[in-house]
Amino acid sequence: MDDFEDDLPNLEHWKTVMEFTVEQASLLMACLDPLDTNLEYAQRYKVPRWKHAHAYSMGIVSAIRQGLISPVVCRGIFWRPGWNNELEQSIETIKASDREAEISVQETIITRASLVGWISSEKVPIIRSRPRATTITLPSAEVTRSSIIEARPEPLALLHYDHKSEGLEFVKEAIRELWSTFDPADVNTAPTKLEVIEYLKGRGASGNVAEAVDLILRPHELRTAKLKNRRVPTRENQ
Numbered sequence: 552m553d554d555f556e557d558d559l560p561n562l563e564h565w566k567t568v569m570e571f572t573v574e575q576a577s578l579l580m581a582c583l584d585p586l587d588t589n590l591e592y593a594q595r596y597k598v599p600r601w602k603h604a605h606a607y608s609m610g611i612v613s614a615i616r617q618g619l620i621s622p623v624v625c626r627g628i629f630w631r632p633g634w635n636n637e638l639e640q641s642i643e644t645i646k647a648s649d650r651e652a653e654i655s656v657q658e659t660i661i662t663r664a665s666l667v668g669w670i671s672s673e674k675v676p677i678i679r680s681r682p683r684a685t686t687i688t689l690p691s692a693e694v695t696r697s698s699i700i701e702a703r704p705e706p707l708a709l710l711h712y713d714h715k716s717e718g719l720e721f722v723k724e725a726i727r728e729l730w731s732t733f734d735p736a737d738v739n740t741a742p743t744k745l746e747v748i749e750y751l752k753g754r755g756a757s758g759n760v761a762e763a764v765d766l767i768l769r770p771h772e773l774r775t776a777k778l779k780n781r782r783v784p785t786r787e788n789q
Contacts, residue, residue: 559582559678559679560582560583560584560587562579562582562584565579565584565585568663569662569663569664570623570660570661570662570663571585571660571661571663571666572656572657572658572659572660572661573608573611573612573615573654573655573656573657573659573660573661574589574590574608574656574657576607576608576611576661576666577590577604577605577607577608577610577611577656578590578593578604580603580604580607580670580675580677580678581600581601581603581604581607581677581678582600582678582679583598583600583601583604589657590604590605590608590656593605600678603678607675607677608656610675611656611661611666611669612654612656614669614673615647615654615659615661616647616648616650616654618647618648619669619672619673620661620665620666620668620669621647621661621662621665622647622659622660622661622665623660623661623662624644624658624659624660625644625645625646625647625654625659626642626643626644626645626654626655626658626659627642627643627644627645627649627651627652627653627654627655628640628641628642628652628653628654628655629641629642629643629652642655642658717760718760718763718764721751721754721756721760721761721764722764722767722768724751724754725747725750725751725764725765725768726768728750729742729746729747729750730742730768735770738773741769741770741773744762744765744769747761747764747765747768747769748761748762748765751764751765
């Protein structure tokens with residue numbers, strides 16, 4: 552379950568960001584603004600919830616190591632002898648499975664989608680604003696259960712479930728134009744695979760995308776069903 556706290560900062564300005572460094576993501580999960588602080592500063596000055604942020608960063612790194620989060624770019628920290636044999640730090644791109652280097656939380660980048668997927672699948676508790684109760688005055692003096700509506704907690708700026716892609720637009724269009732008149736009781740009302748593919752290709756979809764959309768939208772029982780040929784009525788047989 553998520554942890555709820557009062558008087559948390561407004562992080563609305565982060566809702567449009569689709570990629571984060573591990574450090575930024577961990578701070579946002581702790582409801583700390585990465586524009587105001589970083590992990591080192593938060594720890595040094597004991598900023599509220601700094602321990603949450605550090606724990607989140609370790610959790611994200613572990614998820615990357617385990618393949619639960621796929622980074623856009625994974626950067627590692629190396630220490631090598633330099634002048635006078637003194638160790639010098641370098642940041643280099645590595646594979647997520649490479650354990651010869653420590654993953655840099657400041658340089659490794661992950662997507663919002665992969666982070667949200669991990670939070671959801673692993674039920675990772677995050678910091679949220681506490682729900683506020685809104686009281687509505689009714690004409691009647693009697694207070695009823697309907698007079699108090701408990702507002703939902705404000706979603707964390709990190710979480711953003713809306714998603715758009717070219718493929719999803721083709722799915723929506725196929726539903727609207729080809730599947731909206733489908734009657735499950737009459738399989739002959741379903742568009743054929745060829746109809747779906749040809750329509751989507753005509754709208755600019757590639758053959759692979761068109762077939763994928765058809766597979767997603769077509770009920771399992773209709774994938775192998777032999778549908779009767781549907782002919783467009785002509786004036787002669789009307």
